[in-house]
Amino acid sequence: MDIIANxxxxxxxQPDFDLDMTLDCGQAFRWERLSPVVYTGFAGKRPLTIEQRDDSTFVFKDTSMDDMAFWADYFDLERDYGSIKERFSEDEVLSRACKYGHGIRILKQDREETLLSFIISQNNNIPRIKLIISRLCALYGGFPTACEMRDADEDTLAPLKAGFRTRYLLDCIxxxxxxxxxxxxxxxxxSESAAKELMKIKGVGAKVAACTLLFGFQRLEVCPVDVWIRxxxxxxxxxxxxxxxxxxxxIAQQYLFYYFRGRDEELTP
DNA sequence: TTCCAGGCGTATC
DNA sequence: GATACGCATGGA
Structure with a gap:
């Protein structure tokens, strides 16, 4: 990691980092692609606009050194993804997936946001997950904490059009x-006990629990299995x-998910 | 029209 | 404990 104030x-x-791959690989749903190289979004209530200048140069717009410490943690910049990819490349399929998604990093996201987001994700597609979450944020002026939603009921959340997931959100809150x-x-x-505890929430099964632990609790050994990974x-x-x-x-799961998602022809026998 | 989406709860065996 | 089915919504 090499940081300069400008x-x-x-x-x-920063090597092994790409905005498209990291912010649009289905782990976070609140980053907006302003152009092929510029994203804007939030972590919690903290805003950021970030531009990718080349393979390894990034501009964090209007960002202080204090803020940058937060973002370095959020983007997991201290971790050596190069050596992880090197290990994975012993395997032929993973080697291809790592080359294809070479700039993926696992974000360190807010726990509550990750949990609620992946409750919304079930039996849903990524564009509509983003839509429902954007409506939730519009309703509360940013992604709300469970505390901020303490008085919510079915009627409050009706504008989300989250369907059967609404009562799961309410149970979680x-x-x-x-x-x-x-x-x-x-x-x-x-991780096993943590998953079991999370699964006491209505609407949280093995997959949502695994995504919550991976993206919200930095349990990099936990492998969510969705339809694609299956x-x-x-x-x-x-x-x-x-x-x-x-x-x-x-992490391996995320390279595979990014590589294979949408490639029906490679997955049908 | 039908099928599917970063699944899960419930009924049934 | 395994398997089958329904579930809200909206795009393909």
């Missing part, structure tokens, strides 16, 4: 506010992911 902006030189679900406590559990596993890894993914199955 007036109100920060210039970052209720449980967090009542203390039945404690994200701080969950963050201290091993197809990849059936076609390429009938005996499970290879040993070179150990401890980072979640």
């Amino acid at each position: 007036g109100k902006d920060i210039i970052l030189h 209720r449980r967090i506010n009542s203390g039945e679900t404690e994200l701080d406590a969950i963050s201290l559990m091993d 197809r990849v596993l059936e076609k390429c890894y009938p005996n499970g992911l290879p040993p070179c993914t150990k401890d980072f199955e979640g």
Whole structure:
């Protein structure tokens, strides 16, 4: 990581990082692509506009050094994805996926936002997930905390058009506010117990729990299995992911998801 | 019109 | 414990 202040902006030189790949690979739903090289969005209530100048040069617009410390953490800039990709490349399919999505990084997102977002994601497509979340943010003026939604009911959330997921959101909000679900406590559990605890929330099954742990709790060993990854596993890894993914199955999963999503012809026998 | 989407709850066996 | 089916919504 190489950071230089430049007036109100920060210039970052960083390998293994690409905005399109990281912000549009289905892990975060609140980044808007203003142009092929400029994204704007939020982490929590903190705004950012970021521009990619070339393979490894990024401009964080109107960003202080203090803010930059936050963003460096959010974008997981300290982690050496190069060495992780090198390990993964022992495997032929993963090698291709890593080349294709070479600039993917796993974001360190807010826990509540990740949990609520992936409750919305179930049996849904990415454009509509983004739409529902944007309507939620419009309703509350930014992505709301569970506390801010404590008085919400079916009618409050009707404008989201989230369908059957609305009552799942409400159960999640209720449980967090009542203390039945404690994200701080969950963050201290091993991943298996944490998933089990998250799954006490209506609408949270194995997949949503796994996404929450991977993207919201930095459990990089947790591998969410959705319809796409299920197809990849059936076609390429009938005996499970290879040993070179150990401890980072979640990251491997994300390279595979980005590479195979939408490629029906590569996944149908 | 029918099928599908970063699934899950419920009924049934 | 495994499997089958319904579920809101909207784009293809």
